[in-house]
Amino acid sequence: GAVVSQHPSWVICKSGTSVKIECRSLDFQATTMFWYRQFPKQSLMLMATSNEGSKATYEQGVEKDKFLINHASLTLSTLTVTSAHPEDSSFYICSAVPGLDYIQYFGAGTRLSVL
Amino acid sequence: GENVEQHPSTLSVQEGDSAVIKCTYSDSASNYFPWYKQELGKRPQLIIDIRSNVGEKKDQRIAVTLNKTAKHFSLHITETQPEDSAVYFCAASQDGNKLVFGAGTILRVKS
Numbered sequence: 001g002a003v004v005s006q007h008p009s010w011v012i013c014k015s016g017t018s019v020k021i022e023c024r025s026l027d028f029q030a031t032t033m034f035w036y037r038q039f040p041k042q043s044l045m046l047m048a049t050s051n052e053g054s055k056a057t058y059e060q061g062v063e064k065d066k067f068l069i070n071h072a073s074l075t076l077s078t079l080t081v082t083s084a085h086p087e088d089s090s091f092y093i094c095s096a097v098p099g100l101d102y103i104q105y106f107g108a109g110t111r112l113s114v115l
Numbered sequence: 116g117e118n119v120e121q122h123p124s125t126l127s128v129q130e131g132d133s134a135v136i137k138c139t140y141s142d143s144a145s146n147y148f149p150w151y152k153q154e155l156g157k158r159p160q161l162i163i164d165i166r167s168n169v170g171e172k173k174d175q176r177i178a179v180t181l182n183k184t185a186k187h188f189s190l191h192i193t194e195t196q197p198e199d200s201a202v203y204f205c206a207a208s209q210d211g212n213k214l215v216f217g218a219g220t221i222l223r224v225k226s
Contacts, residue, residue, distance in 0.1 A: 042218070044216045093159070102147045102164070102210070104161075106151075
């Protein structure tokens with residue numbers, strides 16, 4: 001149980017285009033999902049907290065107009081990187097929390113390369 | 116806000132030996148402390164967690180200890196095996212909300 005699916009696993013795009021990443025909880029409902037960014041050989045940095053039916057809460061320094069988050073249902077959250085630039089290249093990982101549990105289950109991550 | 120420091124950044128041990136990774140946190144309101152294992156290019160996987168009402172928790176070869184007064188917690192892996200080689204992250208949160216991660220420890224188990 002507690003499986004989180006993330007797609008795509010890898011995407012290459014041209015500078016200036018937008019990329020959408022999906023995060024799905026397959027066997028549980030997740031009121032809250034989180035989006036992280038991880039640079040090579042570094043830790044996970046929280047970008048935003050996504051709550052179903054409400055606006056996401058962004059961490060300080062994260063541009064909400066650039067990283068659009070939509071949590072349309074209890075099993076799906078999406079992260080859209082708008083007008084991507086090479087500096088947005090990174091590993092993006094989502095996580096989801098079942099119900100009132102504390103444990104965060106992670107997706108497999110999306111490696112974004114912006115040319 | 117919360118700040119989590121993790122040491123060491125790299126750790127090499129001989130197969131069969133024990134490994135200890137230590138973390139400190141700054142926010143006394145934090146009450147949930149998970150440890151994640153991440154293999155290269157893969158998702159972090161929870162290996163053990165502890166809540167602030169418990170001082171120690173063990174699961175086979177893995178144990179975590181928590182000292183609330185000193186605001187530090189440690190991961191102990193006994194009888195290490197090559198497949199334990201990975202990056203380990205500690206984290207802290209309040210009531211299971213947003214996790215603040217440590218910088219990570221690269222564990223290498225030499226056979």
